[in-house]
Amino acid sequence: MKLLIDSADVDAIRHILEFYPIDGVTTNPTILKKAGRPPFAALKEIKALIGGAQLHVQAVSRDAAGMVEEGRSIAASLGENTFVKIPSVPEGFKAMRILAGEGINVTATAVYTPMQAYLAGMCGARYAAPYVNRIDNMGYDGVQAAKDIHDIFEKNRMGCQVLAASFKNSRQVLELCKYGIGAATAGPDIIEGFVKDPAIASAVEAFIRDFEDLAGPGQTMASL
Numbered sequence: 529m530k531l532l533i534d535s536a537d538v539d540a541i542r543h544i545l546e547f548y549p550i551d552g553v554t555t556n557p558t559i560l561k562k563a564g565r566p567p568f569a570a571l572k573e574i575k576a577l578i579g580g581a582q583l584h585v586q587a588v589s590r591d592a593a594g595m596v597e598e599g600r601s602i603a604a605s606l607g608e609n610t611f612v613k614i615p616s617v618p619e620g621f622k623a624m625r626i627l628a629g630e631g632i633n634v635t636a637t638a639v640y641t642p643m644q645a646y647l648a649g650m651c652g653a654r655y656a657a658p659y660v661n662r663i664d665n666m667g668y669d670g671v672q673a674a675k676d677i678h679d680i681f682e683k684n685r686m687g688c689q690v691l692a693a694s695f696k697n698s699r700q701v702l703e704l705c706k707y708g709i710g711a712a713t714a715g716p717d718i719i720e721g722f723v724k725d726p727a728i729a730s731a732v733e734a735f736i737r738d739f740e741d742l743a744g745p746g747q748t749m750a751s752l
């Protein structure tokens with residue numbers, strides 16, 4: 529499972545990239561609004577930080593013609609390994625077929641049902657992004673929906689993978705990691721939460737103290 533950062537906060541992205549193995553960054557209009565900067569300025573800075581890793585950027589037009597125009601512009605401005613996020617609605621499916629036909633990477637977004645993902649895959653999308661926690665909040669099972677989409681893609685031998693999004697806790701990500709989905713995108717807080725536990729910090733601290741008791745304060749294996 530690839531792991532991406534769902535954020536447009538350049539400082540937060542830089543911090544996560546320094547410490548964790550990351551395959552790219554996903555954004556959406558709400559995430560860009562939170563960053564509060566002109567969209568292409570923020571996106572180009574993110575692109576410079578992540579190099580050749582994936583960058584997913586959403587189109588906002590309501591009709592297929594506008595989505596296609598935006599998709600071409602996003603791909604041309606941001607270059608290699610850019611994915612254009614297109615909502616999985618009727619106009620979106622029309623746009624996905626055109627963009628995929630031009631060789632532009634498409635990520636189908638706003639996926640709440642497995643059959644939306646199936647249609648996106650048939651339209652040539654490379655990824656489909658089910659909103660795990662939002663589905664949970666509707667009273668359904670977001671993790672199960674993402675697993676069903678993974679199975680649909682595998683069993684029908686479609687060239688599309690799950691890019692699960694909208695996580696609110698580590699367990700949702702863990703369940704999908706165990707299932708071997710294509711990718712998950714999570715906010716910096718969720719990614720840091722994978723290793724945030726007093727028991728982990730305390731275990732590491734105890735090893736350091738024991739070593740210093742043995743070898744002297746401030747000593748390490750490199751300083752002996």
Ligand code: G3P
Nearest residue numbers: 534555556662693694695
């Ligand atoms: O782009 C989809 C994803 O970021 C939505 O997450 O937290 O707004 O449900 P959230």
